[in-house]
Amino acid sequence: MLEIRAARKVFYRGQPDEKIALNGLDLTLNTGEFGVVIGSNGAGKSSMLNAISGSLALDSGQILINGDDMTGLPVHKRAKRIARVFQDPMLGTAASMTVAENMLLAELRNSRRTLRHGLNAKRLADYRERLAILGLGLEDRLNTRVDLLSGGQRQSLSLIMAVGGSPDLLLLDEHTAALDPRTADIVMDATVRAVETLKLTTLMVTHNMQHAVDYGHRVIMLNAGRVHLEIGGEEKTNVTVPDLIGHFATKTDSMLLAS
């Protein structure tokens, strides 16, 4: 379970270009729940993800995972509980290392790294099996350097790396946005299968309204650094793309009226 309590973050405080990124954001995501986050640019989606992963320190507020306070912990300590797939395929993998070595790094995310030989036969067999699920042939390229893979293959690898070891929380940061439509579908299918099979608590940020409609248990719309709208349960199953876009429109109109 993920809880964000009254998270507040202001950039450039006291300067003319002061920007409130998170304005008392409250959000709870239950164990096993798949939340889809939407919102216009500058609504606070990235700040929220960075605050959860630990790369952005909050001014005030709390981040809790399964009841444990994560607020003061650095990124590498939170990584024991949180896995993340970045938007940029280059960011999520180590380019100059092999597929197998990347898998090893991910496997060791939540355990102590020892002075024993890393890539033993048992692990290689396990990686081959896990990569075969994708159907991209990555299982036969364990010793290929990751920078020789396509963007879609790298992102698929990132996904397999992230869901391995069943993290307490999976963060997906527009992870299909940089891919062509066909590859995006492959990665998205693999994502949904993994999340459903492993019942992962997942928070996915997306700009793709169709994805927001099709996937997840709840749509969370952010605006101006707080939750603007939540659509869950029955309402979520009936929601359409125009409905969601409509909420963007009213928001813009109300902002115009208010000013």
Add this chain to the structure above:
Amino acid sequence: MIDFLQTTLGSFVALIPVTLAQSLILGFVVAGIMIPFRMLSFPDLTSEGAFPLGGCVCGVALASGLGPLTAIGLALLTGFIAGCCTAFIHLRFRIHTLLAGILVMTMLYSVNLRIMGRSNLSVFGTETIFDWVPFVQPGFPLAKIIAVGVITLAIFLALNFFFTTEKGTAVRAVGANPVMAEAQGINVWAATIGGIGLAGAFSAFSGALMVQSQGFADVNMGLGILINGLAALMIGEAIVGKATVWRQLLAPFAGAMVYYQLVSLCLAAGMPPPDLKLATGAFVLLMLALPTLRAARGRQAATPRESFRE
């Protein structure tokens, strides 16, 4: 012409054992340059200061009556600390790695002078590790070649093992992609400080061995060692490659052996020693410029990524 070739070849061959001993010793400083550049993507100049630091510490320790192993131990420790300082300056104050290295290297010059109390110190006649090689007359190149050769082999194997362990793979990940490494639960600070510290220890180790080999310590003994080391590293990478971990680790040691023989050949052929740094610099420049020149002529689609270049 034949005469010239004969004298050149004659003096070159006569120098091979001495040069080999020297190049084996300097292989460690080349390794101390390679680890930051290649394993951690942390272009670092600390070795230029850590090499004489190791030499000065070893010299003072020997002169004060400590054993050769203790002297080397102290050199390793100070070199490690010097490397840690560079890494910390970069991480904590976000100062560019090269500038952090220059700062430490410059400050180390004063430190080295303070440690020795003067600019050079003779330790001739004190016991060295080369005296312990059995069946060989001490003081001759063969004793040094055997002693340093064994140490080099042991350290190469140890490094090779370490960088394929779980911990070693994590350290390499920090060099390959720090954002990803952090997201995989790796403590980037610890890995960087430890790795650069290890490199500093290697450079200091090389300096300490050099002092035991030549019988004196000098604050200026590190002058230009970095460019020499880079030249050696590039030759090594050109010969053994850098595609796999063990090739990358072999490159500094192999490169040092070939590079110093080449230098010896140039000197034997009558090249004035003062021109040596110019020639080395020009060589490094050429090696770096080649891929760019080839790309400009359209023989290559894109310039390969290279941590020595912008």
